[in-house]
Amino acid sequence: MNGLLTDDQRSALEEFRAFADAEIAPHADPAHRAQRTEPAVVKALADTGWMGLAIPAEYGGLGRDAVQLGLLAGELGRACSSIRSLLTVHTMVAHAIGRWGSREQRERWLPRLATGELTAALAVSEPGAGSDMAAVATALTREGEGWRLDGHKKWITYGETADLLLVVGRSAEGPTAVLVERGTPGLRTALITDLIGIRASMTADVWFDGCAVPGENLLGRPGLGVSHVAGAALDLGRYTVAWGSVGILDACLAASVDYAGRREAFGAPIKEHQLVRRMVSTMYADRQAARLLCLEAGRLRDARDPGALAAASTAKYFASTAAVRAASDTVQIHGANGCGPDYPAQRLLGDAKVMEVIEGSTQLHQTGLAEYAFQESARARRPHADAVTADAVRRDR
Amino acid sequence: MATDAKARIAHYLSGFFPVTDLKDDDDLFALGFVSSMFAMQLVTFVEHEFDVVVENEDLELDNFRSIGALEAFVGRKLAATAAS
Incomplete structure (x- = not known):
């Protein structure tokens, strides 16, 4: 993936990864068991300034691009889906305020959301x-x-x-x-x-x-609370949930590869068994594909391309369903250990399933993606605007 | 310019509406083929295609109701941008 990123994006990814490993991942299983996020973890994230990563600099944020926001969601999602969901809902609200709020509303709320002084849902x-x-x-x-x-x-x-x-x-x-x-x-x-x-x-x-x-x-x-305000928020939410699902795929792959290399059965590490390799290879290919779909959605979002909405929906649909497949196989590779509390596999499976439900269910995206396909086909059948315009200009002459 | 804008709007909308000849004054919201994300798709299209910013105060349904209304709205936004 690094070849597809700018220098700034690559550098940001390294920072996000190091932070997620040091500050978020160690809390993931304890938080999962305690069923709560410790305020210290939220403060650690707020102290980085990344709660305001995508908030414009004029309102106290870092003004980073959508690809970097996605990379952050991916790394948080790899470490802990709950914390990734904090980033998701917080940025959804900040985005809706930035998109449709008055100047007074933007000046009142965005600087405090950017620092994490306030969290939003x-x-x-x-x-x-x-x-x-x-x-x-x-x-x-x-x-x-x-x-x-x-x-x-x-x-x-x-x-x-x-x-x-x-x-x-x-x-x-x-x-x-x-x-x-x-x-x-x-x-x-x-x-x-x-x-x-x-x-x-x-x-x-x-x-x-x-x-x-x-x-x-x-x-x-x-x-216009649904069509425009929630619509704008939801579009961004789908995007970061898609990236969060890529993070789950990353975590599943890492856990599976590690476990399959250490666990022995029938006289050999289980990674030598072909059916285990099949699960790992599917996981690997799905992770690569999901990441590319997310990168494309981010690139279109940064270009303010109207195709960004369809791209985010496509990425969310594919990445969340792939995450469920991967997490299920991660449990399978871990066997009984995957069902218990000593490994993250069962947490990953529950988290992945939620990704299929939130920010538009899988079925909602399937219905919508078919609609996008029909739209593309209809436009392809119709003469392009340039040709239409040329005809009109000739007629005018 | 006006004809060009109209053609570009008509071409984009042709993806949403299964009618061969969408007329300038056909009410897009009354045709009933729009999805839940249509409103945001339309806003994003107008901003990207014509390099304008759709503000909260622009969100009058009458600005987005038809090809003709969209063309007039884009024309006003471009004129305002040029004047500023």
Whole structure:
């Protein structure tokens, strides 16, 4: 992959890798068992400045490109999917504020999100609204100059600890996004435990009981909370989850290669057994392919190419499903050890399965990718704009 | 210029709508073929294709409702950029 990166990206990758190995990986299994992220780990990440890696420099961030953000998500994902999910939801909210926030909102929130003084979470899912975001029922009612918020959000990653929540509720105009600060009277959260994966992700139920939201906390126009605000956030979320899945593939491959080289069965290391080699080779090829899809999505994102959305969806779909295959095979290669607590294999399997569910389920992406294929085909059949324009110019003459 | 913009918009939209001749004033949102990410795809296309920035205050549905509306919107954004 190094040949496909610029010098800055390559240098950043080395930094991310060293940090993930030293500061994140040692905490992954303990955090998985304790089902919580220690504040010291969040502080270590915040101290690097990378919570604001992609936030523009004019708002206190590092203003790095999308490829570097992806590389960071990949390295955090290799070390600990819960911490990678913190980066994902935090950057989703920062991106939505940067994309659709007023100058006042950007100046108010982004510098503190960039330093990690504040952490953010996206509160869209509800008990009855997951993939179908437009079905949100949390009520946003105009009250004076502001809004009143009533409802129940569920499966909110880092909802238990986030200082700032981007909430999509339903107003008279349709789905509408507002920013809600922790400490707002009527806001209550409760940790959800015993998840299958990302068990340290402080995922929470969030209740809003008559929360008063100031008018200046409206993000984007009323009615555009899903199509534009959550849409922009989700697109970035898919991108970093895709990279996080590449990180899981990296971790699976490293664990499998190491174990297969040390474990002996029938008088030889199990890496000599052809069916074990088959699992490792599939894992290796999947990791390479997933990484290339993610790099392409990042390159298109940096070029502001409209094809970036389809590329992120493709990368997320492929990388997350490949991560599940790889994690399942990692458990298989480890045998009984893969099922127990002494090796990371079972953590990787649970984490990988979550990747297939969040930021658009596998089935949602499959449906969407077919649509992208039909779009490409339809455009290919239609004369290109240049030809259309040339015809029009000839007619005008 | 106007014709060029219209042709580029029509070509991009032809991928979304299974109609052979999308008319300038056909209501894109009433045709019913758009996906959940269509809004962001359209914003990204306009920004990339015409090198403009779509701001929050630009998000009037009427700016994005049809080929003609998009062409007029792009024209206004380009004129504003040139004047600044």
